[in-house]
Amino acid sequence: MTPEPVIELESLTKRYGDHEAVRGIDLSISRGEVFALLGPNGAGKTTTVEILEGYRTATSGTVQVLGADPATAGDDWRARVGIVHQETKLPEDLTCAELVEFQALLYPRPIDPAEALRLVGLEPQRGQRCSTLSGGQQRRLDVALGIIGDPELIFLDEPTTGLDPEARRQAWELVEQLIGSGKTVLLTTHYLEEAERLADRLAVIVGGRIVAEGTPASLGGRGEAETTVSFRLTGGLGDPPALDGLEVGPATADAAPLVRVRTWRPTEVVGLLAAWSRDAGSDELPELAVTRRSLEDTYLALVAEHGDPSPADLEATR
Amino acid sequence: MTDVTVPHPGAGAAPVVDPSWRRTVRLGVLLGRLQLKEFFRSRAALIFGLLFPVMLLVLLASVFNETIKGTGGVTVAQYMTAGVLAISIATAGFSNLANTVAVQRDTGRIKRWAATPMPVGSYLIGLFVRTLVIAVAGTVILLAIGLGFYGLHLPDSLVDWAMFVAVFVLGVASTSLLGIAFSRLCKNGENAPAVVTPPFLALQFISGTFLDFTDLATPLKVVASIFPLRWMALGMRSAFLPDGFAAHETGGSWQRPMVLTVLLAWTIGGFFLARATFSWRERS
Numbered sequence: 001m002t003p004e005p006v007i008e009l010e011s012l013t014k015r016y017g018d019h020e021a022v023r024g025i026d027l028s029i030s031r032g033e034v035f036a037l038l039g040p041n042g043a044g045k046t047t048t049v050e051i052l053e054g055y056r057t058a059t060s061g062t063v064q065v066l067g068a069d070p071a072t073a074g075d076d077w078r079a080r081v082g083i084v085h086q087e088t089k090l091p092e093d094l095t096c097a098e099l100v101e102f103q104a105l106l107y108p109r110p111i112d113p114a115e116a117l118r119l120v121g122l123e124p125q126r127g128q129r130c131s132t133l134s135g136g137q138q139r140r141l142d143v144a145l146g147i148i149g150d151p152e153l154i155f156l157d158e159p160t161t162g163l164d165p166e167a168r169r170q171a172w173e174l175v176e177q178l179i180g181s182g183k184t185v186l187l188t189t190h191y192l193e194e195a196e197r198l199a200d201r202l203a204v205i206v207g208g209r210i211v212a213e214g215t216p217a218s219l220g221g222r223g224e225a226e227t228t229v230s231f232r233l234t235g236g237l238g239d240p241p242a243l244d245g246l247e248v249g250p251a252t253a254d255a256a257p258l259v260r261v262r263t264w265r266p267t268e269v270v271g272l273l274a275a276w277s278r279d280a281g282s283d284e285l286p287e288l289a290v291t292r293r294s295l296e297d298t299y300l301a302l303v304a305e306h307g308d309p310s311p312a313d314l315e316a317t318r
Numbered sequence: 319m320t321d322v323t324v325p326h327p328g329a330g331a332a333p334v335v336d337p338s339w340r341r342t343v344r345l346g347v348l349l350g351r352l353q354l355k356e357f358f359r360s361r362a363a364l365i366f367g368l369l370f371p372v373m374l375l376v377l378l379a380s381v382f383n384e385t386i387k388g389t390g391g392v393t394v395a396q397y398m399t400a401g402v403l404a405i406s407i408a409t410a411g412f413s414n415l416a417n418t419v420a421v422q423r424d425t426g427r428i429k430r431w432a433a434t435p436m437p438v439g440s441y442l443i444g445l446f447v448r449t450l451v452i453a454v455a456g457t458v459i460l461l462a463i464g465l466g467f468y469g470l471h472l473p474d475s476l477v478d479w480a481m482f483v484a485v486f487v488l489g490v491a492s493t494s495l496l497g498i499a500f501s502r503l504c505k506n507g508e509n510a511p512a513v514v515t516p517p518f519l520a521l522q523f524i525s526g527t528f529l530d531f532t533d534l535a536t537p538l539k540v541v542a543s544i545f546p547l548r549w550m551a552l553g554m555r556s557a558f559l560p561d562g563f564a565a566h567e568t569g570g571s572w573q574r575p576m577v578l579t580v581l582l583a584w585t586i587g588g589f590f591l592a593r594a595t596f597s598w599r600e601r602s
Binding site for chain 1: 356
């Protein structure tokens with residue numbers, strides 16, 4: 001079965017005066033998929049998402065979200081879409097229950113408000129005013145408001161920005177619960193760890209273009225990228241075998257020299273090293289590790305290759 | 319995830335939004351109620367949106383409590399009470415809504431609502447419900463104080479009552495619409511009071527509310543006559559002060575047709591101004 005596309009973009013562009021914020025984006029997201037959009041600030045990420053949400057109009061290209069053009073779609077369409085806003089402030093003097101209950105009235109087939117608060121873990125705070133909620137609790141209330149209409153498609157805009165690690169972990173668990181219910185999710189995030197944990201597929205936008213697209217494991221050729229096999233060359237092992245890409249580091253006062261083999265065939269290298277090690281009388285190579293570029297390394301390499309972001313932008317991705 | 323067969327929640331049974339005006343009105347009334355809860359819980363909103371005119375009246379009317387010469391015993395306090403009734407309505411409409419809409423736009427609440435299946439009509443009805451309740455509350459408080467302490471008399475004829483109701487309704491309508499339009503001049507929610515209050519306060523002092531309109535310099539009278547507040551205050555005086563006081567007014571009469579015409583004109587003009595400046599979904 002070919003999954004039906006929920007979001008389809010073809011040659012999308014968006015121009016503000018002389019500035020071309022989006023320069024031809026193609027994207028297809030299937031039902032039930034969790035798709036993450038990554039990119040430095042000013043890369044066109046927010047513009048793209050706001051076009052998909054119906055807040056902005058495209059300059060050219062085709063935009064289809066749930067079978068309609070968001071710029072002209074009506075209330076029936078909006079009833080099927082949930083947006084978890086990041087930049088909005090909650091009204092200070094209303095309680096969680098009052099906000100969620102009113103929001104539920106707007107939709108034709110809402111989730112029970114009490115159930116929505118339970119889902120986001122705000123049941124104990126239901127009677128509390130928003131001004132008394134912690135940052136993490138406010139974000140969870142944002143999620144409750146975004147999903148109260150039981151949407152098919154959810155836009156999650158930087159759901160954990162500004163949260164402490166504990167609150168972030170809780171937010172991830174919440175998102176994973178939503179995903180489990182078969183919803184399509186478009187996530188924008190600055191955090192690679194977040195994309196890696198939550199997304200089935202992701203795309204990196206730099207300079208208004210998608211510069212890489214794939215699964216977290218394959219992004220930017222990461223799946224086939226050069227791998228490093230390393231171990232410590234302790235005294236009893238003797239000289240290492242002659243392998244392409246092998247380097248022996250210097251010995252230090254507290255550690256034997258580190259041997260690194262950079263290779264495209266890591267399995268073969270590990271096999272050869274294992275045989276050599278057994279011949280040298282050692283069943284275990286000390287500190288043996290097989291490492292691939294991290295998603296963050298891949299991402300930063302992509303950004304550096306395709307754009308010229310300011311140091312602040314790179315900082316924001318950490 | 320991609321190889322999991324996902325049920326089609328929308329297939330065949332996509333929810334349909336009831337497009338009737340009844341839903342629009344119902345949601346608007348409920349939104350108005352929600353905003354009124356906020357209003358009455360916020361000390362700042364309550365003071366500046368409702369109690370400030372009352373406090374001004376109590377302060378000023380207590381200091382200046384003599385009779386106005388040659389008017390058959392009408393007191394300054396009675397004159398001020400009628401004027402503050404007009405101010406209270408304009409505060410509920412103009413000042414409240416200019417601030418509220420600016421804050422709701424700035425904090426993203428309008429954006430948030432616009433992304434739901436809530437019709438824009440519900441939002442606007444919500445604003446009017448909010449204004450109407452605050453204006454009624456202000457009027458009731460001021461009438462109670464005026465009747466209790468400042469010798470104010472309720473309208474004594476059907477025409478006076480009709481005038482009071484007409485000025486109230488047209489006053490709420492015109493000042494609300496102008497408030498919605500004026501909010502456009504506020505760059506953000508925080509500076510809104512600084513943009514809204516100074517011109518509004520200046521207008522209060524030249525519109526015959528605290529100061530006798532006939533004592534003002536002609537240029538000030540001309541400026542004040544452009545805006546609704548001067549006519550609302552005059553209309554309120556015509557309803558609450560003895561008919562003999564008309565001789566004391568500019569032109570020696572209540573100018574009731576003029577009062578109603580100006581307020582109606584501002585209601586219609588305000589509608590078009592609000593429509594031109596307010597945007598529900600700011601598409602760019």
